[in-house]
Amino acid sequence: MQKLTPLFHNRIGMPKNETITFEKLAEVLEKTAQNIPFENLTIIQNKTRKITKENLFNKIVERNEGGLCYELNPLFYFYLIENGFNAFLTDGVVYNHAAEEYHQLGRTHVTVLMKHEGQTYLIDTGFGGNLPLKPVPLSGETVSSYNGEFRIKKVNHEIGDYCLEMKLRHKDSDWKIGYSFNSKKSIEDTADLNEIQTIITEHPKSSFNKHPLITRLTNNGNITLTDTTFIQWADGILTKETIEHMKFKELAKQHFGL
Structure with a gap:
């Protein structure tokens, strides 16, 4: 390696x-x-x-x-x-x-x-x-x-x-x-x-085996994406957007390179 x-x-x-x-x-x-x-x-x-x-x-x-x-x-x-x-x-x-x-x-x-x-x-x-x-x-x-x-x-x-x-x-x-x-x-x-x-x-009580979750820090807050929402914290201001399934793939690629 x-x-x-x-x-x-x-x-x-x-x-x-x-x-x-x-x-x-x-x-x-x-x-x-x-x-x-x-x-x-x-x-x-x-x-x-x-x-x-x-x-x-x-x-x-x-x-x-x-x-x-x-x-x-x-x-x-x-x-x-x-x-x-x-x-x-x-x-x-x-x-x-x-x-x-x-x-x-x-x-x-x-x-x-x-x-x-x-x-x-x-x-x-x-x-x-x-x-x-x-x-x-x-x-x-x-x-x-x-x-x-x-x-x-x-x-x-x-x-x-x-x-x-x-x-x-x-x-x-x-x-x-x-x-x-x-x-x-x-x-x-x-x-x-x-x-x-x-x-x-x-495990049935695991919070990570039911819905997709992606998050990372940015230089002034963080962003979090699930299959239903896209949340952005920027300088203490919260923005929350409800999304559809196809939008999830688009945002995952755009903001997380996935």
């Missing part, structure tokens, strides 16, 4: 041979969020493939598709490792705000933790429109980006020992829970990722 970095950089619009330092990661995360969509089309089309480095490379880098957390974050993990960072994958449980409880699907969110100069950071490229766009330290310090404010809170329950909290710009007035994760548990085997994919694909 070819080296991931130059082709990944080409995919997100960065110079192919640019050296990536810790300080450069915020730019990489921002460009990743704006160019690689969070989407579930392979599930809806019944075209899922086994999660391997090669298959993720083929899907996201070569075919210019997007993916869900268990695809986007593992690919970014491979990118970090290739660039000399000390990273590992872990899983967590997303908080369901409508039900005011953690999702019953279990540990189906995959994210990245990275150690740098004695500090551990959370890095996430696969949480829909809720992306920090910067490494978030587990020390509790608040990180700000154009997408909002983010912090990690120490917790003590069976789901994990930390949770990501966020206050999205133009959307949240108070802090809200994103997900909890276990900083001491790493995913060592892609078999675990395939198990998560199976749950997301087949």
Whole structure:
């Protein structure tokens, strides 16, 4: 397999041979969020493939598709490792705000933790429109980006020992829970990722196996497309358009390259 970095950089619009330092990661995360969509089309089309480095490379880098957390974050993990960072994958449980409880699907969110100069950071490229766009330290310090404010809170329950909290710009007035994760548990085997994919694909309570969903960040907000609506957030202003099936294909190609 070819080296991931130059082709990944080409995919997100960065110079192919640019050296990536810790300080450069915020730019990489921002460009990743704006160019690689969070989407579930392979599930809806019944075209899922086994999660391997090669298959993720083929899907996201070569075919210019997007993916869900268990695809986007593992690919970014491979990118970090290739660039000399000390990273590992872990899983967590997303908080369901409508039900005011953690999702019953279990540990189906995959994210990245990275150690740098004695500090551990959370890095996430696969949480829909809720992306920090910067490494978030587990020390509790608040990180700000154009997408909002983010912090990690120490917790003590069976789901994990930390949770990501966020206050999205133009959307949240108070802090809200994103997900909890276990900083001491790493995913060592892609078999675990395939198990998560199976749950997301087949479980009746999964929110990703019923209707198509595509979303990505823009430079001043985000856009989200489903089979019935096209939603745009731009500088805090919400625009919502009801669409028909044929319009979905047109918008998916126009705004997401899919």
